[in-house]
Amino acid sequence: MTDLLYSEEEEALRAAVRDLLTDHCDAASVIVRTESDAPHDLSLWKSLADGMGLAGLLVPEAQGGQGATHREVAVVLEELGRAVAPVPYLTSAVVATEALLACDADDLLAELASGRKIGVLAVSLGVAPGGAHKVVRQENGSLYGELTGIADAAAADVLLVPGEDGGLYAVDAGAVTVVPQVSLDLTRPLARVVFDGAAGRRIGDVEPAVRRALRAGAGLLASEQLGLADWTLTETVRYLKERKQFNRPVGGFQALKHRLAQLWLEVVSLRAAARNAADALTTGDDTDVAVAVAQAYAASVAVHAAEEAVQLHGGIGMTWEHPAHLYLKRAKADSIAYGTAGAHREALAELVDLSAP
Amino acid sequence: MSEETTGADSAAAELRRRTQELLAAHPPLETDQLDFLKARFDAGLAWVHYPEGLGGLGAPRALQAVVDAELESAGAPDNDPRRIGIGLGMAAPTVLRFGTEEQKQRFLRPLWVGEEVWCQLFSEPGAGSDLAALGTRAVREGDEWVVNGQKVWTSSAHLARWAILIARTDPDVPKHAGITYFICDMTDPGVEVRPLRQITGEAEFNEVFLTNVRIPDAHRLGEIGDGWRVAQTTLMNERVSIGGMRIPREGGMIGPISQTWRERPELRTHDLHQRLLKLWVEAEVARLSGERLRQQLVAGQPGHEGSGMKLAFARLNQEISGLEVELRGEEGLLYDDWTMRRPELVDFTGRDAGYRYLRSKGNSIEGGTSEVLLNIVAERVLGLPAEPRTDKNVAWKDLSR
Numbered sequence: 235m236t237d238l239l240y241s242e243e244e245e246a247l248r249a250a251v252r253d254l255l256t257d258h259c260d261a262a263s264v265i266v267r268t269e270s271d272a273p274h275d276l277s278l279w280k281s282l283a284d285g286m287g288l289a290g291l292l293v294p295e296a297q298g299g300q301g302a303t304h305r306e307v308a309v310v311l312e313e314l315g316r317a318v319a320p321v322p323y324l325t326s327a328v329v330a331t332e333a334l335l336a337c338d339a340d341d342l343l344a345e346l347a348s349g350r351k352i353g354v355l356a357v358s359l360g361v362a363p364g365g366a367h368k369v370v371r372q373e374n375g376s377l378y379g380e381l382t383g384i385a386d387a388a389a390a391d392v393l394l395v396p397g398e399d400g401g402l403y404a405v406d407a408g409a410v411t412v413v414p415q416v417s418l419d420l421t422r423p424l425a426r427v428v429f430d431g432a433a434g435r436r437i438g439d440v441e442p443a444v445r446r447a448l449r450a451g452a453g454l455l456a457s458e459q460l461g462l463a464d465w466t467l468t469e470t471v472r473y474l475k476e477r478k479q480f481n482r483p484v485g486g487f488q489a490l491k492h493r494l495a496q497l498w499l500e501v502v503s504l505r506a507a508a509r510n511a512a513d514a515l516t517t518g519d520d521t522d523v524a525v526a527v528a529q530a531y532a533a534s535v536a537v538h539a540a541e542e543a544v545q546l547h548g549g550i551g552m553t554w555e556h557p558a559h560l561y562l563k564r565a566k567a568d569s570i571a572y573g574t575a576g577a578h579r580e581a582l583a584e585l586v587d588l589s590a591p
Numbered sequence: 592m593s594e595e596t597t598g599a600d601s602a603a604a605e606l607r608r609r610t611q612e613l614l615a616a617h618p619p620l621e622t623d624q625l626d627f628l629k630a631r632f633d634a635g636l637a638w639v640h641y642p643e644g645l646g647g648l649g650a651p652r653a654l655q656a657v658v659d660a661e662l663e664s665a666g667a668p669d670n671d672p673r674r675i676g677i678g679l680g681m682a683a684p685t686v687l688r689f690g691t692e693e694q695k696q697r698f699l700r701p702l703w704v705g706e707e708v709w710c711q712l713f714s715e716p717g718a719g720s721d722l723a724a725l726g727t728r729a730v731r732e733g734d735e736w737v738v739n740g741q742k743v744w745t746s747s748a749h750l751a752r753w754a755i756l757i758a759r760t761d762p763d764v765p766k767h768a769g770i771t772y773f774i775c776d777m778t779d780p781g782v783e784v785r786p787l788r789q790i791t792g793e794a795e796f797n798e799v800f801l802t803n804v805r806i807p808d809a810h811r812l813g814e815i816g817d818g819w820r821v822a823q824t825t826l827m828n829e830r831v832s833i834g835g836m837r838i839p840r841e842g843g844m845i846g847p848i849s850q851t852w853r854e855r856p857e858l859r860t861h862d863l864h865q866r867l868l869k870l871w872v873e874a875e876v877a878r879l880s881g882e883r884l885r886q887q888l889v890a891g892q893p894g895h896e897g898s899g900m901k902l903a904f905a906r907l908n909q910e911i912s913g914l915e916v917e918l919r920g921e922e923g924l925l926y927d928d929w930t931m932r933r934p935e936l937v938d939f940t941g942r943d944a945g946y947r948y949l950r951s952k953g954n955s956i957e958g959g960t961s962e963v964l965l966n967i968v969a970e971r972v973l974g975l976p977a978e979p980r981t982d983k984n985v986a987w988k989d990l991s992r
Contacts, residue, residue, distance in 0.1 A: 236882070239883070239887065485976055486977070488966065491973075491975050503899075588868060
C-alpha cells in the first residue's frame with residue numbers, strides 16, 4: 235500500500251539537510267550569487283554531495299551510490315526547494331543519474347554518485363516525459379549541432395547528449411561551448427550548448443534513458459515545488475502576524491485569513507500528491523499516473539503560493555532585497571519544467587481512459 | 592521497534608482468537624442478526640478501543656480492522672453504520688467521555704447494535720455557525736428539566752429514539768457558559784418532528800419543536816453549564832468521521848461523471864474535457880490527502896487536515912456535479928423526480944446528476960460552513976489572530992438577535 239507519511243529516517247535526513255542549508259544557503263547570499271558570473275553554489279554542492287553523500291542516493295551501493303530511494307531524494311528536494319538552493323541536484327543527482335541507470339556507463343554513474351562530477355542531460359528543461367526533444371547529428375564520430383534550454387549546463391562536467399542515430403552520448407563539457415541564456419529562474423539557469431565536432435562516447439539508447447530520466451525528474455520536481463510552497467506560506471503567515479495596519483495585525487483580517495487558509499489546504503494536498511509520486515517511483519506501482527497527477531497539480535500550488543507571498547508582503551514583496559522574487563521565479567519556471575500541467579493532464583487522459591472528443 | 596511490532600502482532604492474534612470464539616459460540620448463519628450483534632458487543636469486539644464491558648477491550652483503535660476482516664470472511668452480519676451514524680460518530684464518544692456509569696450501560700449497547708437510532712438537536716433557526724447563541728431553554732423543576740424551543744436540520748429525527756441536545760440553562764452568563772448537554776427522549780409527548788423539504792425535493796432533515804419536554808436530571812451529560820465543552824467532543828468526532836473515510840480512485844463524485852464521459856462519447860467537447868481532467872486531478876489529490884490523513888490517524892499523529900478535507904470535498908462535489916449537469920446537455924435540463932420523500936439514508940451519488948448538483952450545495956454548509964472552517968484553519972493551524980469578539984463578556988440575554 236502507498237505510504238504517504240515520512241519515516242523517522244526521512245525526518246532525520248530532512249533535519250540534517252535543513253541545518254546545512256540554514257548555515258550555508260541564506261537568501262541574501264543566494265541573491266548576491268545570482269548576479270555573479272558563477273550562479274551555482276559549488277561549495278554547497280560539495281557539502282551535500284561529498285559531505286553527506288546525497289548525490290548518490292538513487293545509485294545502488296554496488297555501483298558506488300547510497301542505495302536509497304526516491305522517497306529520500308524527495309525529502310532532500312523539499313529542503314532544497316525551501317531554500318531555492320542554486321545547486322544542480324535535480325539535474326545531476328536525479329535526472330542525469332536516472333538516465334545513466336538506464337545505460338551502460340558504470341564509471342560515469344559512480345562519478346556522479348560521488349558528486350565528483352556534475353552531469354546534465356542535454357534535453358531542454360521544458361520537455362515532458364514522452365515529449366519530443368531535439369537531437370544532435372554525428373559525422374565521423376563527432377557531434378554537431380546546438381541545444382537550448384539546458385538547465386545547469388554551466389555547472390556540468392559531463393553532458394548526456396541525444397544523437398540523431400538514437401544513441402545517448404557522454405560528452406566532456408570541455409569539448410563543447412556553453413553559452414548562458416538569460417533565464418527567468420536565476421537559481422537554475424539555462425544555457426545553449428554548441429557542438430562543433432565534439433567527441434562523444436555512446437553509452438546507451440536515447441529513448442529508454444530519456445523517458446526514465448524525465449519521469450523521475452517530473453515526479454520529484456513536485457517535492458521541490460512542495461518545499462517552495464511550504465516556505466512561502468510559512469514566511470507569509472509569519473510576516474502577516476507581525477505587520478500592523480489599521481492598528482491590527484494584517485493577518486487578523488478575514489479576507490487575508492481565508493486566502494492563507496485556502497493556500498494551506500493546497501499545500502497539504504500537494505504534500506499528499508508529492509509523497510504519492512515519490513512512493514510510486516520507489517515501488518514502481520502506478521508510477522505514470524502518480525507522476526502525472528503530481529505534476530498536473532503541483533505547479534498551480536507553487537506559483538499560487540509564491541504569488542500570494544509577493545502580494546501579501548505588499549511593496550516589500552516587489553523589492554530585489556526580499557527573497558520572495560527568487561521563489562516566484564523558481565515556481566514559474568518549475569511550472570514549465572519537465573512538462574506543463576496541461577501536458578501532464580493530456581498524458582493522464584490516455585492513462586485513465588478519459589479520451590479527448 | 593521490533594518489540595512494539597511483536598506486541599501489536601500478539602494483540603492482533605488475541606483479537607483473532609476472541610473473534611473465532613464468538614463465531615464458534617454464535618454461528619452467524621444460524622443466529623438472528625440482532626442476537627449476533629449483541630453477542631459481539633458483549634465479547635468486546637464491537638469497537639475494540641472502547642473499555643471492557645462497553646463493547647470493547649481497551650485495544651488500539653487500528654486493531655478493529657483485524658476483527659472486521661475475520662467477521663467479514665466468516666459472513667457474519669454487521670451493524671449498519673450509515674443508519675446509526677449520528678449515534679456511532681457523535682453520541683457514543685460523548686456518552687463514553689462524559690456519561691455516568693449508568694448512562695454508559697444503558698445507552699451504548701442498543702446504540703451500537705442499532706436497536707436505538709440517535710439524532711442530534713444542536714442547530715436552531717437563530718443559531719447555525721454561531722451555535723453557542725442557541726436559545727432553546729431548559730429550566731430545572733426538582734429532578735427534572737423542562738425544555739422549550741425549536742431545533743432544525745435534524746436528520747433521522749423521524750426515526751430516532753434518543754437525541755443529544757444542548758439547551759440554555761442560564762441566560763444571565765455569556766453564551767458559552769450557560770449551556771447544558773442532555774439526552775432527550777424523542778418519544779416524549781412534547782417532541783414534535785416536522786419534515787423540512789429542501790431544494791432537492793426531499794425531506795432529508797426535520798424541524799423539531801420542543802414544548803414542555805421533561806428530561807430527568809439523570810439524562811444530563813456533564814456538569815450544569817458545561818454543555819459547550821461537552822459539545823466540543825461531539826463536534827470534534829463529527830469532523831474526524833468526515834475526514835477519515837477511505838475511498839478508492841474515482842470513489843467519490845468524480846466516479847459517475849468519468850463513467851458518463853467514457854460511455855457517452857457523443858457528449859464530449861474540448862471545453863468539457865479540459866475541465867473534467869482538471870477536476871479529475873483535484874479529486875485524485877483530495878483522495879490522496881484523505882488517505883494521508885487516515886494514515887496519520889492510524890500512526891497516532893492526528894493533524895488538522897480533517898477540516899481541510901471537508902473544505903476540499905465540498906468544493907469538488909459542487910464543481911464536479913455542476914459540470915456533469917452541463918455535460919449531459921439536453922438531459923441536464925431534466926430532473927429525475929421531485930416527489931417529496933423522507934429517506935432513511937442519504938446516498939449522495941445514488942440519484943441523477945441534477946440531484947447531486949443540488950444536494951452538494953449543502954456540503955459547504957452542513958457540519959460547519961466553509962467560511963467558518965477557513966477561519967478555524969487560519970486561527971488554529973496557522974495561528975493567525977482571532978476575529979474581534981463583541982460577545983465575549985456579554986450575558987446571553989443581552990446579545991442582539
